[in-house]
Amino acid sequence: MAHGLEGIDWDAPWLKPWRDPGEAIAQRVAAGLSVADALNAVQRAPKRFIPQAELPAGSAYEQHIFDAGCVPTRDGLHDFFNGLAWMHFPHTKVRLNALQAAQIQRSGIQPQRGPARDALTLFDENAALLQAPDALWEALLTKDWTSLFMTLRPLWADAQLILFGHALTEKLVFPRKPITAHVFRVQEPSRDLADVDAWLAAELSAERLARKPFANLPVLGVPGWWAENEDSAFYADSSVFRAPRQSP
Numbered sequence: 001m002a003h004g005l006e007g008i009d010w011d012a013p014w015l016k017p018w019r020d021p022g023e024a025i026a027q028r029v030a031a032g033l034s035v036a037d038a039l040n041a042v043q044r045a046p047k048r049f050i051p052q053a054e055l056p057a058g059s060a061y062e063q064h065i066f067d068a069g070c071v072p073t074r075d076g077l078h079d080f081f082n083g084l085a086w087m088h089f090p091h092t093k094v095r096l097n098a099l100q101a102a103q104i105q106r107s108g109i110q111p112q113r114g115p116a117r118d119a120l121t122l123f124d125e126n127a128a129l130l131q132a133p134d135a136l137w138e139a140l141l142t143k144d145w146t147s148l149f150m151t152l153r154p155l156w157a158d159a160q161l162i163l164f165g166h167a168l169t170e171k172l173v174f175p176r177k178p179i180t181a182h183v184f185r186v187q188e189p190s191r192d193l194a195d196v197d198a199w200l201a202a203e204l205s206a207e208r209l210a211r212k213p214f215a216n217l218p219v220l221g222v223p224g225w226w227a228e229n230e231d232s233a234f235y236a237d238s239s240v241f242r243a244p245r246q247s248p
Contacts, residue, residue: 066101081166091201119209128181132159182214
């Protein structure tokens with residue numbers, strides 16, 4: 001069984017950075033390996049992947065990764081893309097895990113995570129990274145969709161949006177217009193993923209993420225990512241491209 005991985009369209013523009021080694025790992029799963037074994041066979045991550053069943057009863061997932069250096073992994077799209085994130089963003093994932101473990105050690109496992117752990121989880125699951133000119137970023141922050149996607153559309157040639165969150169990437173296996181990323185602006189000028197990873201790991205802190213420095217972006221609006229957005233009417237859907245909240 002391929003555990004849903006057979007539905008991945010590796011030609012999708014948002015999967016370009018994930019294709020190597022993602023496609024080869026998916027082929028190993030299709031040939032019968034578990035997701036954990038297929039990820040381990042490539043040996044590009046700073047952690048080892050283990051079956052979810054090996055997570056000791058009562059152990060917090062993030063704490064176990066920090067203590068044991070092993071990532072409990074289920075067979076399926078979600079944990080498959082988490083494994084790829086560990087490969088493409090090793091420094092950032094190690095940093096996020098350390099921040100999560102520190103929060104657990106400080107507050108224990110509570111019924112509610114608290115703002116810092118919530119923000120760390122949100123970043124890990126649903127973040128996308130944007131390198132873009134100032135004008136694009138300002139238009140995104142203010143939800144000025146007309147400027148962002150029409151007036152300033154040529155500036156997207158100088159921008160790069162990289163998926164980070166594994167839940168976000170999983171959702172895009174079945175693309176739908178409302179899928180929205182929490183976008184974090186990257187100010188590292190290099191387009192090399194290793195440089196972006198190193199910059200990001202140095203930038204992240206629980207305090208900064210708790211302030212939720214994100215902008216919401218319906219990702220299929222990105223020029224070149226979805227054929228339908230060539231028509232300006234695509235952006236007229238106010239249920240997806242929502243107006244900014246009015247101040248009371």
